Amino acid sequence: MTHKPITLVAIVVTYNRLHQLQITLPALRDQAVDHIVVVDNASTDATPRWLADQTCARVHVLSLPTNTGGAGGFEAGMAYARDHLSPDWVVLMDDDARPEAGAMARFRDDLPTLETGFPDLGVVVASVFYPNGTLCEMNRPSRNPFWHPRLFARTLLRGTRSGFHLTDADFAPDAPAIPIDVASFVGYFVNARAWEKAGLPEGGLFIYGDDVLYSLRLRRAGFAMAFTPAIRFVHDCGTMGDGFVYRPLWKIYYHCRNGVDIARQAAGPLIFPAALVYYTLIWWRRGRHCTGDERRLYYRLMRMGLRDGLMGRRGRAPAVHDLAQALAAPAPKA
Numbered sequence: 001m002t003h004k005p006i007t008l009v010a011i012v013v014t015y016n017r018l019h020q021l022q023i024t025l026p027a028l029r030d031q032a033v034d035h036i037v038v039v040d041n042a043s044t045d046a047t048p049r050w051l052a053d054q055t056c057a058r059v060h061v062l063s064l065p066t067n068t069g070g071a072g073g074f075e076a077g078m079a080y081a082r083d084h085l086s087p088d089w090v091v092l093m094d095d096d097a098r099p100e101a102g103a104m105a106r107f108r109d110d111l112p113t114l115e116t117g118f119p120d121l122g123v124v125v126a127s128v129f130y131p132n133g134t135l136c137e138m139n140r141p142s143r144n145p146f147w148h149p150r151l152f153a154r155t156l157l158r159g160t161r162s163g164f165h166l167t168d169a170d171f172a173p174d175a176p177a178i179p180i181d182v183a184s185f186v187g188y189f190v191n192a193r194a195w196e197k198a199g200l201p202e203g204g205l206f207i208y209g210d211d212v213l214y215s216l217r218l219r220r221a222g223f224a225m226a227f228t229p230a231i232r233f234v235h236d237c238g239t240m241g242d243g244f245v246y247r248p249l250w251k252i253y254y255h256c257r258n259g260v261d262i263a264r265q266a267a268g269p270l271i272f273p274a275a276l277v278y279y280t281l282i283w284w285r286r287g288r289h290c291t292g293d294e295r296r297l298y299y300r301l302m303r304m305g306l307r308d309g310l311m312g313r314r315g316r317a318p319a320v321h322d323l324a325q326a327l328a329a330p331a332p333k334a
Helices: 018-029 047-052 069-084 103-117 149-158 192-198 210-220 251-267 272-289 292-310 318-328
Strands: 008-014 035-040 059-063 089-094 097-099 121-129 188-191 224-235
Touching: 008 018, 008 069, 008 103, 018 035, 018 047, 018 097, 035 047, 035 069, 047 059, 059 069, 069 089, 069 192, 069 210, 089 097, 103 121, 103 224, 121 192, 121 210, 188 192, 192 210, 210 224, 210 251, 251 272, 251 292, 272 292, 292 318
Parallel strands: 008 035, 008 089, 035 059, 121 224
Antiparallel strands: 089 188, 097 224, 121 188
16 A cells, blocks of 8 residues: 655754754754754854754754743744644654654654554654663653543552553563653654644743643644654753752752643643642652752752742743852852
8 A cells, every 4th residue: 555655844952052963963864854943942052053054955944032942942843844844744852862763764654554553643752762772761651640540540559650651661662552641852753633733832831841731732632642662762861860850950940830730731620739749749759869958959949830830930930040050159258
């Protein structure tokens, strides 16, 4: 059977990580993608100059006037692709993430089977690994425990995210594609019908949670989400330290602020208060991996995030960055 060819656009969001972009962009040029959109989030390093020298006709550079974070970058990149390139599918990734050789060709080859097995397919999610070959925990897909009673009970019993996240066995190269509810924006393929019906990701979140909330929105809109381990990405990231504590610490503010809405959207209005208590306990426990002034800063940023999340605030929070910088700076000499 002959299948209609698709137009696939890769979208990369970058900010001040030229050394990573110089690896990711060439890797994408070697992949079976029709266009590559690089969203430069107002980088202040040599990124703009390097991008200006790119001559590949498939590469489109979208330079934003201000840093809108990963969330704003993905929203802008998808809008550009929608308005100028008319893709059937887009695939999202950070500047420090890239597909393994042949991953995009594998996606094209597997898509007809995935569409048969998953009616109303809106999202296909790749497996993500660190450069050393181990699973990238921050990109481990999951199901929403509040939509699956057995998963909900298992999560309560275990008291950890392992109750609803995919297991290591699900990542075996020959494992079948399985349905999921939530994934990160690394190796995240989105069908045009999905954004036509449910819109684009929420750019105002700045960083963290935009992928989770977008996933939940697409699932609520009736689209299936398939995780396929045979399509593999590498993520050369170093954001998380011990105990899932984000580095630098100011990131915990956005994690908690946007996490309030994740709890609301995942659990629904009736269970939301209990869900928020559960999430808050998890965040509080992670703070114990910090010590001294760093622990105090962690909990202060966490409280600020919870407050602003409950108030529905969005966008970049300059006061948070100023606070983190001031407390991290060495005390002046007498």
